[in-house]
Amino acid sequence: MKVTYKLLHQDKTTGARYGKLIFTAPDGSTQEYETPMFMPVGTQATVKTLSPEQVKATKPGIILANTYHLWLRPGENIVKKAGGLHQFMNWHSPILTDSGGYQVFSLAHNKKKDITEEGVHFKSELDGSKLFLTPEKSIEIQNKLDSDIAMSFDECPPATADERYLKNSVERTLRWAARGKAVHKNPHQSLFGIVQGGPHQNLRKWSAEQTVKLGFDGYAVGGVANDDENKDAMYQAVEYSTPYLPSNQVRYLMGVGEPVDLVECVKRGIDIFDCVSPTRLARHGNALVAGIKITTTNEPKENRINLKNAKFTEDFTPLEHDCDCYTCKNYTKAYLHHLIKCDEAFGKTLLSIHNIRFLIRLTEKMREAIKADRYADFIQDFYGPNQP
């Protein structure tokens, strides 16, 4: 399905955006989803530990799948033969695929890679075999996966890269974006461009302007350091990027999903997010809960609880009293503690459901606040009385 974005309201004080994504199927039928939006991640054509029905019950819009992983296993041709990713994984709502660029950077065997103008040579983290990913190949794979939104293949330089390197990298990413766009062939798939430029205002501006000039169905902000110790740098990179993106198109901040980041980056003009954290936290026994705990360094830290903790042994209350998720409606912390202690798979499932729904509920609250022009108050309430 092709996607368009409709900006429905901007918060009067902060400019935070409330909007709608409209997906149109080949037969003309549509599916609509509101933004701000959090996308659960289904890396290997499954949102870890969940059935599609369990994911659906968290009320997401889009889910994300990883091109790099599906290219390696089972291979894009298998997915194509299965009738595309929706059919293969039994997920009949929108899917966004990333380009593989980030995974090449972060997962390649020994992280050794050779970046050329043509593409990136690297070794598989699965078996050490030699791989070569190019902008054209990434788009070709995504065309075959038949996701609803494909991402341009970009370079994701390390946070430590100097400005000269980053400038060259941004230029190359622009050439790669143009090459990818030129070969994009799936008429039922939208294609998004990605803004890079590290922490530099001039590079972010230039990357945004030039990417917009190439013309895409939506825009992502990438290469944003997801660094707990330096949230300000992340927020600044967003601030340097969004002003140069068209207001009538959607903006997606890649790989960011801590509650405080959603709140802060929506304020800075972002519409959609994705992150593995809710399911990863769950697999380690953690549940997201409301409230901000201020650490000694005055950095806001999300409140999370670890269900392994013995204090939950006899806690017969839900994770959150006001949460409407399946887990909170049916299970106590004592039961979750028991399952996590016993390493039972269902404990991970239940925490994943809660954590995903937690982030989606947060976006729902943000939408309401924006529509009512009280997003500034919402932020203040989010930080609570202990705000830094």
Added chain:
Amino acid sequence: MKVTYKLLHQDKTTGARYGKLIFTAPDGSTQEYETPMFMPVGTQATVKTLSPEQVKATKPGIILANTYHLWLRPGENIVKKAGGLHQFMNWHSPILTDSGGYQVFSLAHNKKKDITEEGVHFKSELDGSKLFLTPEKSIEIQNKLDSDIAMSFDECPPATADERYLKNSVERTLRWAARGKAVHKNPHQSLFGIVQGGPHQNLRKWSAEQTVKLGFDGYAVGGVANDDENKDAMYQAVEYSTPYLPSNQVRYLMGVGEPVDLVECVKRGIDIFDCVSPTRLARHGNALVAGIKITTTNEPKENRINLKNAKFTEDFTPLEHDCDCYTCKNYTKAYLHHLIKCDEAFGKTLLSIHNIRFLIRLTEKMREAIKADRYADFIQDFYGPNQP
């Protein structure tokens, strides 16, 4: 809920039983389930990898939970405080708990244990701590767990035990059964007795007669070697036991769940079964599929397929075309192969669903055959043209 059994029909040729279990709640409301029945196992208050809704969709009657495991974690007092096992695990259909006897025998640390008249001293397999389980303690734990059916605490001697040992063991198990019955206090819970006696006809007969004399709400056949190499011994132990059990009470064969065993033991007068095999096979990537493969030794072997096998890479068909389970209705072998190769939890979930439903569908077919007095033909069809 207390349970009663109603024998509705016996197959004219084989004597196989079709019946009904009627569970009556304290408020007088009832739940009815047909037999032959297969009970999925939820050892630690969860059927491994499945939500209660996913279990329910396989259409089971009762599920089984393990007293030994729940005694160790989270402890019966926690479960009682949670409002009982149904409440704790969000399962609102019948639950049977075993007595812990088998686990003491099979799981105790280093399998060292000291069996006295009073009970069994052994060490926890979790932390090596000293434990002591008695008939009274087992019943007390089960009373607190508040399952619908509790089992008497029995000794499960090794298959290699000699007849003199077994005779003493059967006598002790009878004394234990009487002691357990004497302290059984939960008015909403039924209590079953267990027939032991190893491979010996005289001991089985005596154990059955004496257990029936004590008087229980139902009877189990225990200590049946679940040995692929010696199916005949298993079937014989059942044959030596069931003739001495009252026809108007239910008979439960403990820990047996291969398809061929269900077919053969229903012929010998068994009504209900339980086994960890469908979920355990699933976690190792195996799916049960119809058909018997005859091995060189002429022993019937259930057909199962391992989804890891590369031949399923491009197999876009369901596990079984005529299966009505969630997995077969929505997913292909190619997708299952992908999930199992990637060690994704959802692959184990999908195979568990299919395998449990496979066994329950088998019992449904058996019921129909018995009702139509064609159970002998059913057995012949089950073995197929390659029968031994």
